[in-house]
Amino acid sequence: MPQWIDISVQTPAHSQIGGVLTYRHVPTAENSAITEGSLVRVPLGSRDLLGVVWAIHEHPPAQLKESSVRDVSGVLEGLAPLPIAWRQLVQFAAHYYQRSVGEVAMAALPPQLRDLSAVQLARRLKKQHATAGARTETAGFATGLPLSAQQGAALAQIATQPGPFLIFGATGSGKTEVYLQAVQRQLEADPKAQALLMVPEINLTPQLQERVIARFGAEQVVSMHSGMTPAQRLQSWLGAHSGSARIVLGTRMAVFASMPHLQLIVVDEEHDPSYKQQEGARYSARDLAIYRGRLESAKVILGSATPSLESWHHSRPSAEGGRYQRLLMPERVGAGQLPFVRRVDMNNQPRKTVLSAPLLAAIQTRIERGEQSMLLLNRRGYAPVLHCADCGWKSECSHCSAFRVFHKLDRTLRCHHCGFTERVPRACPACGNADIAPLGRGTEQLEEHLAELLSSVRRPDGQAVKILRIDADSTQHKGALESQLAQVHSGEVDVLVGTQMIAKGHDFRSITLVAAINPDNALFSSDFRAPERLFALLMQAGGRAGRDARQSAQSEMWVQTFHPKHDVFAALKKHDYPAFAASQLLEREQAGLPPWSFQALLRADARSQEVAQAFLNAASQALHAQGAQDTALDALLAQVSVFPAVPMSIQRVANVERAQMLIESPSRMALQKVLAELHPVLHSQRAVPAHKGLIRWLVDVDPLAI
Ligand code: ADP
Ligand code: ZN
Ligand code: ZN
Numbered sequence: 001m002p003q004w005i006d007i008s009v010q011t012p013a014h015s016q017i018g019g020v021l022t023y024r025h026v027p028t029a030e031n032s033a034i035t036e037g038s039l040v041r042v043p044l045g046s047r048d049l050l051g052v053v054w055a056i057h058e059h060p061p062a063q064l065k066e067s068s069v070r071d072v073s074g075v076l077e078g079l080a081p082l083p084i085a086w087r088q089l090v091q092f093a094a095h096y097y098q099r100s101v102g103e104v105a106m107a108a109l110p111p112q113l114r115d116l117s118a119v120q121l122a123r124r125l126k127k128q129h130a131t132a133g134a135r136t137e138t139a140g141f142a143t144g145l146p147l148s149a150q151q152g153a154a155l156a157q158i159a160t161q162p163g164p165f166l167i168f169g170a171t172g173s174g175k176t177e178v179y180l181q182a183v184q185r186q187l188e189a190d191p192k193a194q195a196l197l198m199v200p201e202i203n204l205t206p207q208l209q210e211r212v213i214a215r216f217g218a219e220q221v222v223s224m225h226s227g228m229t230p231a232q233r234l235q236s237w238l239g240a241h242s243g244s245a246r247i248v249l250g251t252r253m254a255v256f257a258s259m260p261h262l263q264l265i266v267v268d269e270e271h272d273p274s275y276k277q278q279e280g281a282r283y284s285a286r287d288l289a290i291y292r293g294r295l296e297s298a299k300v301i302l303g304s305a306t307p308s309l310e311s312w313h314h315s316r317p318s319a320e321g322g323r324y325q326r327l328l329m330p331e332r333v334g335a336g337q338l339p340f341v342r343r344v345d346m347n348n349q350p351r352k353t354v355l356s357a358p359l360l361a362a363i364q365t366r367i368e369r370g371e372q373s374m375l376l377l378n379r380r381g382y383a384p385v386l387h388c389a390d391c392g393w394k395s396e397c398s399h400c401s402a403f404r405v406f407h408k409l410d411r412t413l414r415c416h417h418c419g420f421t422e423r424v425p426r427a428c429p430a431c432g433n434a435d436i437a438p439l440g441r442g443t444e445q446l447e448e449h450l451a452e453l454l455s456s457v458r459r460p461d462g463q464a465v466k467i468l469r470i471d472a473d474s475t476q477h478k479g480a481l482e483s484q485l486a487q488v489h490s491g492e493v494d495v496l497v498g499t500q501m502i503a504k505g506h507d508f509r510s511i512t513l514v515a516a517i518n519p520d521n522a523l524f525s526s527d528f529r530a531p532e533r534l535f536a537l538l539m540q541a542g543g544r545a546g547r548d549a550r551q552s553a554q555s556e557m558w559v560q561t562f563h564p565k566h567d568v569f570a571a572l573k574k575h576d577y578p579a580f581a582a583s584q585l586l587e588r589e590q591a592g593l594p595p596w597s598f599q600a601l602l603r604a605d606a607r608s609q610e611v612a613q614a615f616l617n618a619a620s621q622a623l624h625a626q627g628a629q630d631t632a633l634d635a636l637l638a639q640v641s642v643f644p645a646v647p648m649s650i651q652r653v654a655n656v657e658r659a660q661m662l663i664e665s666p667s668r669m670a671l672q673k674v675l676a677e678l679h680p681v682l683h684s685q686r687a688v689p690a691h692k693g694l695i696r697w698l699v700d701v702d703p704l705a706i
Pocket of ligand 2: 388389390391392393428429430431432433
């Protein structure tokens with residue numbers, strides 16, 4: 001009896017094919033029957049593709065001609081089928097984020113599975129068995145630190161309650177120690193149990209990786225992140241999939257790791273925007289972690305000093321409808337104090353001041369005491385724009401609606417959106433004026449400026465001041481970030497200058513002063529999440545100061561601002577996240593914004609802005625026209641607002657015009673259903689001659705940036 005098998009394969013984006021195709025398999029004496037979840041190879045056109053068996057039927061599908069169904073070319077031997085829960089997770093993600101099952105499934109598997117021949121794969125599996133052997137030989141884990149009372153209370157809750165949990169713990173309150181002990185408890189209780197530990201960006205936190213390995217042993221832990229080679233990724237994946245790796249430590253992609261005995265998921269710094277994938281299926285790994293936990297009865301722990309407002313809202317008291325359990329860890333370990341916050345009113349400073357005199361004096365004092373300072377400026381390069389005062393020329397990018405950034409170190413003008421780079425012109429390209437000048441400041445300039453201002457200051461050992469800059473430019477080369485962070489940890493560096501890269505997660509021990517040089521831009525952004533992001537960034541940056549209790553009594557966080565009375569800074573001053581969150585949530589409730597509503601962004605890219613917008617508006621009209629004929633759809637549309645198409649804030653990138661359309665509803669289900677109805681409408685609109693010039697469209701469900 002032949003098997004009729006639905007198999008998910010990678011189909012081209014936007015193809016009408018839903019991502020599962022039907023194949024046939026005839027079991028024989030030497031060719032056993034195929035089971036659900038198996039990894040197989042199947043022909044598609046002239047190619048041979050990797051696929052995952054999604055469903056098996058006894059009868060040929062009614063709508064297909066039997067003779068047109070092709071045979072499965074082979075099964076990947078030696079690999080256990082993917083667990084049902086994994087397939088359900090993929091299916092849910094595909095559905096929720098409006099992509100094909102095959103695309104999500106293939107993106108969730110290590111790329112080498114697609115490319116390796118049967119022989120090559122067999123070799124990898126052999127190697128894998130060898131490592132797995134080493135794993136079973138290890139005994140016991142290192143003992144954790146004796147917990148503080150608040151850590152102990154949090155851990156006890158996790159042990160006895162179902163969760164999901166949100167640990168709301170100050171920076172340096174010992175959240176990581178709680179995660180590690182929760183993992184340990186789970187792994188010790190069941191010799192098969194596996195745990196998934198997710199972090200925003202592994203490269204930024206090599207320390208955490210070291211801590212996990214020191215605690216559990218290198219053989220127990222595999223990593224999953226985009227910085228790994230394909231061979232490493234396959235090795236890690238096989239370790240997790242076979243169950244021999246007990247811990248997966250990874251970035252957002254790890255939420256899809258195949259883990260047959262998953263029992264615990266930790267999402268560290270759960271507020272971090274990098275949990276949201278920004279291409280392909282635009283999933284939120286944090287939200288999928290919650291879903292996956294429910295699916296597999298695994299406990300989920302989210303943790304942050306500045307939770308996302310969504311998670312904060314979900315962790316309100318259960319009497320008010322909260323679904324997560326909030327665990328409080330307000331105190332820093334070892335009675336360390338949070339930094340004292342000082343706001344410098346830049347209105348009272350001389351014009352064009354970069355570093356106010358009191359801040360400069362404070363930095364100088366720290367250097368003379370042998371302490372470190374950290375200056376945050378969220379803009380890399382020397383200056384965001386180069387400008388001619390004579391004719392008004394500015395360093396626009398010819399391919400984007402954005403300015404090219406002046407990088408003085410290599411004397412280039414670089415577009416941070418499309419990468420277009422040119423040498424800095426000697427004179428104004430428009431009028432020939434030789435005197436073109438930088439406008440605004442980036443980290444390069446701040447570093448240069450500081451070096452001048454601090455040139456006569458000496459460290460306690462009599463040496464000159466050492467300034468280090470860390471940003472995307474300084475860390476391009478492999479290993480650069482690690483060695484730069486090591487210089488900070490060793491105390492070699494006196495002043496660290498950098499972008500948000502330096503604000504996250506690092507456990508710097510001797511920083512006693514943190515300063516935000518110019519955080520005001522974010523205050524007036526049109527994005528309703530901007531204040532939340534700024535507050536989190538500043539709290540996290542401040543959290544790098546005073547982590548050593550011996551010095552923390554004097555640690556300070558400085559904010560230079562033209563708006564010292566702004567709510568964001570007032571809340572920061574009091575380290576009062578709950579008050580800040582309450583006021584933001586109230587504003588959002590009044591405006592009907594998330595978490596009181598659900599959003600999706602429909603984006604179109606086209607040769608012209610008119611076509612991009614026309615395509616989106618036409619799709620909306622067609623959908624509403626359809627609703628007029630269809631009472632069920634009409635009832636759904638009544639619950640959903642579809643806004644007119646508008647240009648994106650950076651409307652042109654690399655000569656592509658971009659428009660977006662917001663779709664919003666108080667009902668997640670109504671929004672989901674409308675998006676599903678919209679899918680075929682978009683396909684038919686694409687074929688309309690007036691929309692010639694459309695390049696692509698994409699849907700972003702629960703977008704983070706509007
Ligand atoms: P968080 O993740 O909340 O920022 P960490 O877990 O990194 O905090 O802890 C901050 C510092 O305190 C680390 O250096 C850690 O080793 C130390 N620490 C955490 N828990 C304890 C404890 N119970 N006893 C002593 N030191 C601890
Ligand atoms: Zn000019
Ligand atoms: Zn550009």
